[in-house]
Amino acid sequence: MNRLRLFGSLALALAVAGCTKPSGEPAGATAGAKPPAIRIGFLVKQPEEPWFQFEWKGADRAAARYGFEVIKLGVVDGEKTMTAINSLAAKGAQGFVICTPDVRLGPAIVAQARQNQLKVITVDDQFVGADGKFMTSVPYLGMSASRIGESVGRALHDEMQRRRWPAEESAACVVTFEELDTARQRTEGAIAALKAAGFPPGRIYKTPQKTTDVPGSFEAANILLTRHPAVKRWLICALNDTGVLGAVRAMEGRGFAAGDIIGIGINGTDCIDELRKPKPTGFHGSMLVSAPGEGFRTAEMLYLWIKDGTMPPLDTRTTGILITRENFESVLRQEGIID
Numbered sequence: 001m002n003r004l005r006l007f008g009s010l011a012l013a014l015a016v017a018g019c020t021k022p023s024g025e026p027a028g029a030t031a032g033a034k035p036p037a038i039r040i041g042f043l044v045k046q047p048e049e050p051w052f053q054f055e056w057k058g059a060d061r062a063a064a065r066y067g068f069e070v071i072k073l074g075v076v077d078g079e080k081t082m083t084a085i086n087s088l089a090a091k092g093a094q095g096f097v098i099c100t101p102d103v104r105l106g107p108a109i110v111a112q113a114r115q116n117q118l119k120v121i122t123v124d125d126q127f128v129g130a131d132g133k134f135m136t137s138v139p140y141l142g143m144s145a146s147r148i149g150e151s152v153g154r155a156l157h158d159e160m161q162r163r164r165w166p167a168e169e170s171a172a173c174v175v176t177f178e179e180l181d182t183a184r185q186r187t188e189g190a191i192a193a194l195k196a197a198g199f200p201p202g203r204i205y206k207t208p209q210k211t212t213d214v215p216g217s218f219e220a221a222n223i224l225l226t227r228h229p230a231v232k233r234w235l236i237c238a239l240n241d242t243g244v245l246g247a248v249r250a251m252e253g254r255g256f257a258a259g260d261i262i263g264i265g266i267n268g269t270d271c272i273d274e275l276r277k278p279k280p281t282g283f284h285g286s287m288l289v290s291a292p293g294e295g296f297r298t299a300e301m302l303y304l305w306i307k308d309g310t311m312p313p314l315d316t317r318t319t320g321i322l323i324t325r326e327n328f329e330s331v332l333r334q335e336g337i338i339d
């Protein structure tokens, strides 16, 4: 099956407005002169996270297909981001795709890009302007966060019913990171679907993670477990796989058996080792979205924008499918995520 099939079949260009100024000007080409080689940056906030490594893989595939160069850089904070943009310009790049370490850096990133005549596409985390609103003039590709979150909530409830858990002994641990919109939309979606399925709203507990890594969600879940010692069985959701993994580890640390935990993540890329463990853990599954597909598509859009002046759609959303221990190997293989 075609590698980028999930992405291809599920990606949906929602809105293309024609009125917006591109965030960079076309690289100048003098009549008769050979056009400069196309070189783009692909900047990500958490280069250690498999999700972003798979996005890079997808960008590399686009580069191999079209014959351009990708410079991959981790940008863990604002300072690194600004340095990276300057270094891309110095290397002769004409644009970059970015998942920013902080969405509020949007205006500064756009200004720096303009100064260096670089085009910008955002992936995953949409820029927020000084007015607190999304910067919808910068092309964005990311998850249909609410819908994916709702699918998580429904899948949690289905699995709980399959296991015949009594609602009065169960609760939902929702590890949140609400300062990031896509994260908030995902966890709110999960909560809404749980409520719609009939899960008692008073047994849905949010707990904020300070950092979006395993230690951050481990700590958040531990605080919740201390507050609710009477709960016997837990559902878990979070912004991504990593958020759920930390909470699963916290529950294991408190003696909960795998059968008394149902954790469902988002990404599908950061739980592969977990799903491969010979014995099932409380990490039940994940909503897989194609990271290579997102990397390929954004790099391709940027390349065509630079080469032909084709303005990318301003808002493209992707959706996902549930993977569990039963189907993950075959689905991830089809996606080109594992060999």
Ligand code: FCA
Pocket: 049, 051, 099, 124, 125, 143, 182, 212, 239, 240, 266, 267
């Ligand atoms: C955010 C998260 C990542 C991934 C991405 C699509 O950037 O931090 O793990 O879910 O959205």
